[in-house]
Amino acid sequence: MSKTVAPVDEILPMGQLTALGLQHVLVMYAGAVAVPLIIGRALGLDSHEVSLLIAADLFACGIATIIQSMGATQWFGIKLPVIMGVSFAPVGPMIHIAQSNPGHEGAQLLFGTIIAAGIITILIAPWISRLLRFFPPVVTGTIIAIIGITLMRVGINWIFGNPVGPTAPALVDPNYVNWLKDIRAASGAPGSPLPGVPQGLSIMPTVPNPKYANLTGVGIAGIVLVSILVIAKFCKGFLSNIAVLLGIVVGAVITAAMGIMTFEKVAKAEWVDVVLPFHFGMPKFDLWMIVTMVLVMIVILIESTGMFLALGDMTGKKIGQKDLARGLRTDGLGTLIGGIFNTFPYSSFSQNVGLVAVTGVRSRYVCVVSGVILLVLGLLPKLAALVESLPTVVLGGAGIVMFGMVTATGIRILGGVDFVKNRNNAMVVAISIGMGMIPVVAPNFRQWMPHAIHPLIESGILLTSLSAVLLNLFFNGAPHDTDAAVEAAKHAEA
Secondary structure, X not given: OOOOOOHHHOOOOHHHHHHHHHHHHHHHHHHHHHHHHHHHHHOOOOHHHHHHHHHHHHHHHHHHHHHXXXXXXXXXXXXXXXXXXXXXXXXXXXXXXXHHOOHHHHHHHHHHHHHHXXXXXXXXXHHHHHHHHHOOHHHHHHHHHHHHHHHHHHHHHHHHOOOOOOOOOEEOOHHHHHHHHHHHHHHOOOOOOOOOOOOOOOOOOOEEOOOOXXXXXHHXXXXXXXXXXXXXXXXXXXXXXXXXXXXXXHHHHHHHHOOOOOOHHHHHOOOOOOOOOOOOOOOOOOHHHHHHHHHHHHHHHHHXXXXXXXXXXXXXXXXXXXXXXHHHHHHHHHHHHHHHOOOOOEEEOHHHHHHHHHHOOOOHHHHHHHHHHHHHHOOOHHHHHHHHOOOHHHHHHHHHHHHHHHHHHHHHHHOOOOOOOOOHHHHHHHHHHHHXXXXXXXXXXXXXXXXXXXXXXXXXHHHHHHHHHHHHHHHHOOOOOHHHHHHHHHHHOO
């Protein structure tokens, strides 16, 4: 009598596995490469090193995905069809680290923080799933919504230009610069009656910068956005699922035809290269930054717990406490691997969980093949250089959609929350989002507060998380309601 194979353990023909695995990769690709682009540019790295971050990201994505889907020892891998990708949740704290410590020194500090957070996450994973009751839909929906809201600033700056630097809205008038230079020289001359120029005196930018909000760039971003909308509306199935990726391709073709996107970097890149650990030097560690990253990882793990439970429901596999512990440990292991290989914290990618529901294919070996494809892509520097060569206006048009969809996911989850019978839920959402907007609207609010706590309060995501958890406890307590978390995860992947 032959033993029936569970759908999640079914091994499909290699042709089907490859096609379905590639589909998963294409669905997550645009989101996967966004974070290394954001952080690489925040660190001020050159184009070659940003390309390296992209290659390292894909390489580590592949390793983490294979471990999560296939399983590795009794400690790691939930053995479900899960694609691992860089999470957007820690982007805020990582941008702060990068901008406060640019260059290789900032990279060493950033990757040290990620490595330490990965190790701690592995150790605390068995206990995290028990915290699920502190993260009902009113909390997780609010947190995910604020993640999208805070990230939207990145997409908007990709289109118009950054508030400071070469693409700032205004420049200092060269005539004023020359005047100040002459005054300094005259006041410093022997016997000059002029008083010395005060230390630190500078001139405000007043001249409009032609590089900021350039109408050509804005138009290209608009074409990318419209292309994504048209593809999403008129295409069905797989093509609709990769609308963002196709929109980026449209933007790349247009900018290449206009001579804005060039391929010198692609030509110089190697065809094949190995991603090596600690490219930027040995990691450095900062206690408060590690604490901040661990708090973000706890939010990621809670979100992953809901996704795992929902995915288990979709695939017909009962998920127990030990299964959850293995899955969450792998989030930590993926983050540890990411820090070692010059990339970022990992979690299960939500759009791929949704793809499982759309296709009805429940075999975890599809995602194992996806992991192999991602690993191979990470060994192709020309591909990473091609992504890095994309003009920021192209990414901005797609970023509006990607980051907006994160916000929409939070709103969808909140759509299942009872605001009629329990009016206090509205208070939880309102105040928590307000707290999360403080660093966005008033980034210098912390200037008179102790410097040691700055890393804990500079992220709107963390302020929202702490506020939502504490307010929910105050108003609603912490009842055991795992079903609500599962339903929230299903709403997130719809």
